[in-house]
Amino acid sequence: MTTEVELPAPIRAERLALVERWAERHGVDAARRLAKAEDLADAVAAEITPDNTVDTYNKSWRVWARFCAVTGLPEREGSRGSLVAFVTWMLREGQQNGKGYAPSSASTHLAAVVVGLRQRGVGVSGDDQAEARQALEGLAIKLLQEGERRGRGKAVGATVDGLRALVRSCPDTLTGLRDKALVLTGFHYACRSQDPAGLLAGDITLQPRGLAVAVLTGKTKHSVRTAKIPYADDPELCPVRAYIAYRERLLTEHGQRWADPSTPAFVGIDRWGHITGGMVPDSVTRAVKRISTRASLPIGWTGHSLRIGLASVARRKGRDAIAIADQGGWARHSRSMLGYMQRDDGWDDNASAGLA
Known part of the structure; x- marks a missing residue:
């Protein structure tokens, strides 16, 4: 059963502007119907997103918030430099105890933060995200070359x-x-x-x-x-x-x-x-x-x-x-x-x- 989803203020403003353009193009009644269809799409997306995925998004956003507090960068900005700085910070000192994250964890946080930024109406280009991911992969290779392996590695399989x-x-x-x-x-x-x-x-x-x-x-x-x-x-x-x-x-x-x-x-x-x-x-x-x-x-x-x-x-x-x-x-x-x-x-x- 789908229910109405509360949208962040930036997305609400963007949706309102979109409805106004629809009204100019198709008329007021059609614009209302299209707006209701958008609301339904938002509700369906929320309903089918697994709880553990939502938990991951929330956890990753808290990591992003800590990064922004430490660096003084704005939370609602997903620039190339911000994202590259984020993955660098995560690998060097991002955990609560001051240690760096494992590259796999940093990758998960990066992907979730990009989703979180877009949900909050912040534009993140594919090129900027790709450059941050490339930086993460390059830094992870350097860790391996220096003999540093992080994380628990693969779980042992049952026999x-x-x-x-x-x-x-x-x-x-x-x-x-x-x-x-x-x-x-x-x-x-x-x-x-x-x-x-x-x-x-x-x-x-x-x-x-x-x-x-x-x-x-x-x-x-x-x-x-x-x-x-x-x-x-x-x-x-x-x-x-x-x-x-x-x-x-x-x-x-x-x-x-x-x-x-x-x-x-x-x-x-x-x-x-x-x-x-x-x-x-x-x-x-x-x-x-x-x-x-x-x-x-x-x-x-x-x-x-x-x-x-x-x-x-x-x-x-x-x-x-x-x-x-x-x-x-x-x-x-x-x-x-x-x-x-x-x-x-x-x-x-x-x-x-x-x-x-």
């Missing part, structure tokens, strides 16, 4: 051996069964943290060959999908059996009301075994980290490890890239998916192996 260690570390409690089901099912449909947090009991259905998982929290048309998870040959690592066992224990210990299709598929559980409601993305991320620590994995998993793991393990097993994309909710031939099809050490599937 079959890691899943086995994790499963064996889970206690025979409701929390342990939930953890096992969360990770095994999440791996098999390449989940993001928000995906299991958004699943309702009715979104996961048991079918003769396994589970059908309706993922409705995706960020793109490809990631909103129904992923099918078949029974595994190895009962210990079977996501279907793990999910069934978790749900049966949940209903046995906490009542049939959790069988209602509108209740969360994965529930939060406190240290005393009490249900706290549905999981949220942060609690999913924390759970994956905690579970991997409990399993004593050499490198702890993050909330994105399951998603990376499906792509990389499936490729090693010879699965078709299109099938992987459809299962994980990527666009076919997605660059990010191809990046996730990583090799652990660079020796396997090496392009130079066996050439001479």
